[in-house]
Amino acid sequence: MTSHVVMVPPGTRNTALDAEFVRDRFSVLAFAFPLFWLAWYRLWIEALVLLAASVAIALAAAKSGSPAISVFATAVSFLISVYVSLEGPGLRLAALRRRGWTDAGIFDAATVEDAAIRFYAETGGGPKMADVPAPPRKAMQPVPAVRNPSDTLALGMLGMPDGR
Secondary structure, three states: EEEEEEEEEEOOOOOOOOOEEEEOOHHHHHHOOOOHHHOOOOOHHHHHHHHHHHHOOOHHHHHHHHHHHHHHHOOOHHHEEEEHHHHHHHHHHHHHHHHEEEEEEEEOOOOHHHHHHHHHHHHHOOOOOOOOOOOOOOOOOOOOOOHHHHHOOOOOOOOOOOOO
């Protein structure tokens, strides 16, 4: 099971429908594409720092021309990707806290949907019945006239005249 930290925006109760569920685990996408992952979650400061570090590492490796520096630059880039993939949820939480969001709880669940169900069940939040639109009603279909079962052919003993 994965821990999910629930963050609610400023000025709302813990039962806000626009709560943010941050999954606290390794992210493969953050490992493969750390800059794009940071930009996707609007972590602009962290993305700019990563971009500056990547450019500095690439320029240092290009200017030196040494294979050892090139291997070192590759290792540092790999470590940066590992850091973003492991600490990305923490960076998201820190950014949300800077924006005024508050912690509403931590829930262990396999998926974000399960964490949301547990959160809303515990806090009594979620949509109220008045907020949920009624499902569309199906048009009534005419019921065929009931026929005598002995008039039809059937497999087994369903169509037997003595009702067995």
